[in-house]
Amino acid sequence: MSKTKKFKTESQKLLHLMTHSIYTQKEIFLRELISNASDAIDKRHYMSLTDPKVESDTYEIWLEPNKENRTLTIRDNGIGFSEEELIENLGTIAQSGSKQFLEKLEKEDVEIIGQFGVGFYSAFMVSDKVEVYTKSPFSEKGYKWSSNGESSYTIDETDEKEVGTKIVLYLHKDDKENDEDFSTYLETYTLKTLIKKYSDYVRYPINIMVNHGDDKKEKLEKETLNQMIPIWKRQKSEITDEEMSDFYKHQFNDYEEPLKVIHTKVEGMLTYTALLFIPSKPAYDFYSEKYEKGLQLYSKGVFIQDKNKDLIPDHFKFVKGLVDSSDLSLNISRELLQQNRQVKNIAAHLEKKIKSELELMLKNERETYIKFYEAYKNTLKYGMYDQFGMHKDILKDLIMFKTSQSDEYTTFKEYLDRKPESQKAIYFATGKSKQSILNLPQMDVMKENGSEVLLFTDEIDEFMIQVLNNYDEVPFKSVQQGEADFVDDSKKEDLKTKEKENKDILKAIKKALKDKVKDVKLTARLKDSPVCLVSGEGLSLEMEKILKSMPNQNEIKAERILEINPDHDLFKAVLSVYEKDNAKIDEYASLLYHQALLMEGLPIEDPTEFSNNLVKLMIDSSK
Numbered sequence: 001m002s003k004t005k006k007f008k009t010e011s012q013k014l015l016h017l018m019t020h021s022i023y024t025q026k027e028i029f030l031r032e033l034i035s036n037a038s039d040a041i042d043k044r045h046y047m048s049l050t051d052p053k054v055e056s057d058t059y060e061i062w063l064e065p066n067k068e069n070r071t072l073t074i075r076d077n078g079i080g081f082s083e084e085e086l087i088e089n090l091g092t093i094a095q096s097g098s099k100q101f102l103e104k105l106e107k108e109d110v111e112i113i114g115q116f117g118v119g120f121y122s123a124f125m126v127s128d129k130v131e132v133y134t135k136s137p138f139s140e141k142g143y144k145w146s147s148n149g150e151s152s153y154t155i156d157e158t159d160e161k162e163v164g165t166k167i168v169l170y171l172h173k174d175d176k177e178n179d180e181d182f183s184t185y186l187e188t189y190t191l192k193t194l195i196k197k198y199s200d201y202v203r204y205p206i207n208i209m210v211n212h213g214d215d216k217k218e219k220l221e222k223e224t225l226n227q228m229i230p231i232w233k234r235q236k237s238e239i240t241d242e243e244m245s246d247f248y249k250h251q252f253n254d255y256e257e258p259l260k261v262i263h264t265k266v267e268g269m270l271t272y273t274a275l276l277f278i279p280s281k282p283a284y285d286f287y288s289e290k291y292e293k294g295l296q297l298y299s300k301g302v303f304i305q306d307k308n309k310d311l312i313p314d315h316f317k318f319v320k321g322l323v324d325s326s327d328l329s330l331n332i333s334r335e336l337l338q339q340n341r342q343v344k345n346i347a348a349h350l351e352k353k354i355k356s357e358l359e360l361m362l363k364n365e366r367e368t369y370i371k372f373y374e375a376y377k378n379t380l381k382y383g384m385y386d387q388f389g390m391h392k393d394i395l396k397d398l399i400m401f402k403t404s405q406s407d408e409y410t411t412f413k414e415y416l417d418r419k420p421e422s423q424k425a426i427y428f429a430t431g432k433s434k435q436s437i438l439n440l441p442q443m444d445v446m447k448e449n450g451s452e453v454l455l456f457t458d459e460i461d462e463f464m465i466q467v468l469n470n471y472d473e474v475p476f477k478s479v480q481q482g483e484a485d486f487v488d489d490s491k492k493e494d495l496k497t498k499e500k501e502n503k504d505i506l507k508a509i510k511k512a513l514k515d516k517v518k519d520v521k522l523t524a525r526l527k528d529s530p531v532c533l534v535s536g537e538g539l540s541l542e543m544e545k546i547l548k549s550m551p552n553q554n555e556i557k558a559e560r561i562l563e564i565n566p567d568h569d570l571f572k573a574v575l576s577v578y579e580k581d582n583a584k585i586d587e588y589a590s591l592l593y594h595q596a597l598l599m600e601g602l603p604i605e606d607p608t609e610f611s612n613n614l615v616k617l618m619i620d621s622s623k
């Protein structure tokens, strides 16, 4: 009995596009169907090693053009489809590539079709009708799926016994007016050319029967159209950039060129080939929980696993690619793979390799590195912070910051090479943007001294630096935290004297502020600003803000120290008020504190008190 079902909405959209496509490169349908066939064989082969229900076979893909019926058949003996799989895989778009394509299409034009793995539906670019005959080793029955690419498809049971899939394309009529020649896909010559162009590296033979006879007597012989050498097994020098980039785009569902290709062959104790890519932009789901890192794993050219997570550390999770090793046994189970020593060793090699390639890029192709860095800096920074800094030595030379003195990025090493001998720390300041950092009162003295300050504008920055602690034994020092030991010695002396002279008022302010602050001090770090808040060592005010935005972290509080600029007119004014009427100090202390909070971008703790004090001050000053 025939069942008719409707395509899901997204599928209908994609199908509509395919059937009405004015896109010229329709030939890519063959690449898509062959790639699906090859994946299906990979799956069958892998399952045959671990599941007794699945028998292995001599794997082949066949092309069968039939001029009389105007059909082109693509046949494989891969894993096939069960009925549910037909509905799931051909009735909906579950695949990332196609989804991404549709999203992109909403914004851009149709010409990008060829750059996506649009998959099975591309068959409708060249066909009026598509039939899929299939049998899975997991179902008793075979099935026939059929559709003309409009709103629905039908599924029928068949008596097929052989495991695999046969896709029959009923090719469109030629359309001379629009220069559309669909008959060409029935010609052996065209098929040969297309296989060479798109599918030469497919690891299973793609066969066709060719007539080597003459007009009188047909003599059909099997011909294999592809070389079957995976691209990563070929000599680097023989692979063109275009071939490599095509392979990447198709294999890893990207429509942009990779930013970097790392092709490495290792022989000796450990033998493997790795072909790694850094995508130009993070994958669309890179920052979501759904993103799965991992490399494809092959053993002697035979596919084992799609995303082996153990091959790539989290801090390089943006790397896509594959590893082919002859040291891995084919029938190893996934659980065993996890503990496999070879996999661990390969992963360790790859981590070093990626690191050294990135360092080379930073040295020799700075512009490309900056592109890379802007795309993935957070991943590198989290990598430093993660696991108490376990990977900091691998990552610390890949990190860069802009500085108070330059819009160019600088590495820690470059910063140290530039800094004056007398400077004993690497200065940094934290804020939302360069401008907000430059406006910080605590930057006064830095500007005055001409000291270069790293600008920490990402939330992770301070957390990461706490873990790193120092670079080449030079400590990091926040200009917003702890002692202002960066001011020069004469100023320090001067300050000591002033603190002694103003002991009483400082005590009074501290008393007025009670437990709001840990201390009230005079400071030499301010020039134009009257007050600032700094934190003690440890948790900074910026970190407090970040932590407070997380659930259940309301109790977290950085130590607050109110610092007052003794040379500012405001301090002089407060002093004279104190001398005249020391009872007024409570209101002034509160105002100073709230002002410092505001400048720090922290919420006012008691807005009513702040407002009342301000009003009172304004009225008093008019009397």
Ligand SMILES: Nc1ncnc2c1ncn2[C@@H]1O[C@H](COP(=O)(O)OP(=O)(O)OP(=O)(O)O)[C@@H](O)[C@H]1O
Binding pocket: 032, 036, 037, 040, 076, 078, 079, 080, 081, 089, 090, 095, 096, 097, 098, 117, 118, 119, 120, 121, 165, 253
């Ligand atoms: N010849 C086949 N044999 C068995 N299963 C197949 C075959 N062709 C397609 N499939 C199944 O149908 C699914 C959908 O195929 P489709 O080509 O639309 O997407 P895809 O190849 O998975 O992803 P994409 O094309 O986006 O990279 C595949 O994931 C696979 O599970």
